[in-house]
Amino acid sequence: MSTHADRLRALRDQLSQQSLDGFVVPISDEHMSEYVGGYAQRLGWLTGFGGSAGTAVVLPAEAAIFTDGRYTLQVREQVSADHWSYQPVPEVSVAEWLSAHAPAGARIGYDPWLHTADWAKAAGDALAAKGATLVAVERNPIDAIWADQPGRSDARLSVQADEHAGVSSAAKRQDMADWLKTEGADAAVLSALDSVAWTFNVRGKDVDRTPVALSFALVRDDGTADLFVAPDKIGDDVRQHLGNGVRVHDIARFEAHLRGLAGRTVAVDPERSVAAIFSALEAAGATVLRRRDPSVLPRAIKNAAEQAGHRAAQARDGAAMARFLKWAAETLPGGGETELSAAARLEAFRAETGLLEDLSFDSISATGAHGASPHYRVTEESNARIEPGTLYLIDSGGQYRDGTTDITRTIAVGTPTAEMRDRFTRVLQGHIAIDRAVFPDGARGSQLDSFARAKLWEAGLDYGHGTGHGVGSFLGVHEGPQRIAASTYPGGGPAEPLRAGMILSNEPGYYKAGHWGIRIENLVLIEPREIDGAEGRFLGFETLTFAPIDRTLIDADALSGDERMWLDAYHAKVLQRIGPLVDADTRAWLTAQCAPISGDGAA
Template sequence: MLMQTPNLSGAARLVALREELKRRGVHGFIIPISDEHMSEYVGDYAQRLEWLTGFRGSAGFAAVTLDQAAIFVDGRYTVQVREQVDGQLFDYKSVPAESLGQWLADVCQDGAQIAYDPWLHTWAWVEALEAQVNPKGITLVPADSNPIDAVWADRPAPSTAQAEVHDEAMAGRSSAEKRAAVADWLVREGHDAVVIPALDSVAWLLNIRGADVAHTPVALSYVIARKDGSAELFIAPEKVTPELTRHLGNAVTIRDRAAFDSALGEYTGQSVALDPDFAVVGIAQALRAGGAKFAFKQDPTILAKAIKNKAEQDGQRDAQARDGAAVSRFLRWLEIEAPKGGVDELGAAARLQAFREEDPGLSDLSFDTISAAAGHAALPHYKVDEDSNIPIPPSSIYLVDSGGQYPGGTTDITRTVWVGPGEPTAEMRDRNTRVLKGHIQLARAVFPQGTVGAQLDVLARQYLWEAGVDYGHGTGHGVGSVLAVHEGPQRIAKPGGGQAGTGHELHAGMICSNEPGYYKPGAFGIRIENLVLIEERRVEGMEGRYLGFETLTFVPLDRKLIDKRMLTADEIAWVDAYHAKVRDVLTPRLSGDDLEWVERETAPL
């Protein structure tokens, strides 16, 4: 029976959860930020960690026993978690230095049963945690249903937005072609079917989009694709339109999303492939219960989705031009208004969104804008809200990381600017110029086929390292095509440390970010981010295939933060050539004072 707890305080919510755990006869529960698709960003209905703790970051988890509770986050959220989560209710734990397994071993008695939702965790996660806690006499127990849902009375319902057809001209390939490629893969790998739970993989495979997750145009659904090229789409009936049905054709059967669990029992005696990163324990358990064999292999759409075809590349260039015009207009507005002292972080984010929304093609932002003034700019993943919002101080650095969803592509750009009056300090110029030098070296890199992201990461950090400083995030992530702003499998970052994708080979057609930074706690932060397309390169006398980067993002760099004396002749030439391309791309889209501003800001160094 659902307990009526719509307006409970944080302490009362914790009490309600513990009462539910007692009723179920378990001694604890683990609460991740996750959904049934292992999405990075989840719908409101799946924001269980925020409901319980108040934490609004994008990565972390909590564990609650009958008398203890802790919240685990990495170094990006050390400040934020203390601002948003009551330290009298939850102990703060920092990963990877402090592990969930060790905490459970410390606070649980021998024989404790700790529940987890099998639809929110992967098989590997459960196996790894069991290896840590089973020797301590602790057992992990899959819950029949999520105990938080039993006490969260006003939990939002999943989105009912209708799924939409993604124009094949923008997609560059038909769904039938993509499904045929998956079928070929299944035959080669010796499987009868593959379960595809990742929402962006479903969207890419079937050329559909949706509005079920903020800023990521996906529809809540699953696909089971088979070796004959057919597929089943599991999606709520209210999301299905006649247009969608016609688009999918006879080879794709549409079934109710609620039937997915039972449908997994229909593969008795068959071999089914599951992606270890996206297929949750519940899927594997349902297949096993139905008598199917399953094997963990990477979803065959992952790499294909990451390698953009010509139509997707052209769509991205168009999206970047649209976005560059909007961001440039915003930066001119900011230059005029912020020094007056009347602009705060939320107001700046809203004004940037308004400039983007003047483009009728914009469907959404691609993520919540990071609008960060002064010391907040030193928090790489800062998210402004009514509680944290501050005015942008005159004579300070302001950092804005933002993006949009356009008909042909997904954008992501960071610019760091000086807000006058006065001049930046020598330290600010030094750090910004070192970040810029690293950005340029990565942008200019030429590398052989077979190179992985971890091999390139040092190019962006070298000048910061010379000064004895570094940054704590990756240098580059993949970006989708009218899909997720963070997309695998590629990643440019330091090897190890849980940086998934750093060992994945880079291929022509992939889109990555190039975003080195520097952060001085409590003072200022700097990041320069453009998106780049990996492309084939001709090198005189080359042996084998070589690759390089085409820069896609075109918005002026802040000249006031550049110390020209620190740049080599080649680096100055790169900045001047980049700014010349900014003028070429944006001139047809701007006029009047906005165009004059861009011309001024892109004059040769």
């Protein structure tokens, strides 16, 4: 099956053999992960789509692929319109499309280990209205035809030391046990990989760019726990670290263990747990409490050790970024570099710190029109030469034991146009507005989102992604529940209140389709703000990321006095924090880049 058209035909043949009239193919794994291991990249294998979020539906005579605004351009470049129709999310849902296109009497298959129970109910109800049926399959039909499907990783777990974690695993489990007692539950299922990693203070190498291990857990109301993981992945160091309070089981026994919980009350997160978990518990006669995973909020609110680790990681990463930006300024105008070579150079600078564990995601290294795809991922096939007269966008990050980084800088290669400078300055003004925001404790990210867009809106412009996402501590670069985005949140629920200790990205952008893209991203930590005469508690942001912002793209005359002051103060901090960590040549370059812009006129 050398082509994606061949694979689509093979899937339809397989569906016929399994007496199915259709099948739903998400980018997902058994843990509802954002980034999944190679074995779970079924959508990419079937269609060629390389994004991190999307779903496909295959029927006998038609097929559709569903992506959100981040991938509008990318999906059209990677997935053939000869075989697939493109469906925009959230304007069109999979359930809605199925209800309109599945024929009466159709049997539409889905893998219950790859979808939530809520999704299965919504899709099942939509199909039932047409006289069709949603069918849970025992074996995923793609697995039956994917001859060279990668196996699951056999990498061993490692211990995340308390000096980085800040709180012991035993203390975290005891807090969960106390919560379970207040909820009247006997146990809680932890199925999200970052939840298991954080709760047990372990890390893994089973998913590229995210240091987690394929595992499930049950935390009990007495503070003990059952950890389900492949036995060969646990060494003596991890066993000793887990201690007697954690019973280790083969991950293959997880479903059977759930079916043995008859008469127990079990808390399960409907957003982070797949339908198969609910089915197993319900079949066992357990009482299922739909509750949010008890690790989510404490994981999001970083303790003092995690905050200190982030600051150290950000400074280290900023020094590598400064070296890269100097190299880029001196090298890219020569026209000899490509998207791949530039990304490799930045990774090499990070690796030279001696502490890089991995990148935090595949770098978005994008020149020209590729920059207009916010989540573009360069491949050997798409790799473009970085030419003078263009913009180059690099969105990247590193995984270090003490923190996870994520930074975006946009660079003018040669002399930028007036339009480029106008758009960049508007994006910068939005970035500054978020960074300077002061808001009441408990405010929602949806209340801040428009701050980042106001200057773009004034010019009739906007961008099609959120303004900020949460970030983990040597965990996922995208971590909830906090975010800065419009009021529509995943699952349709209310936006999460913002709390001191949460880390967010600040990344407004602008994308001119077919031409170039702009984004400026730093990470920020929510901290208390002392205000004379304040009536209540207020919060603001501590900036964590330090690297220069391309001054050739800034129209200083368009900035207000306060905005200029912010920019000068930010660059002064960049020089103060990063200058001592780089070589003399880089420091001299950095000094020039961080000079006050107020006296530069329009530059």
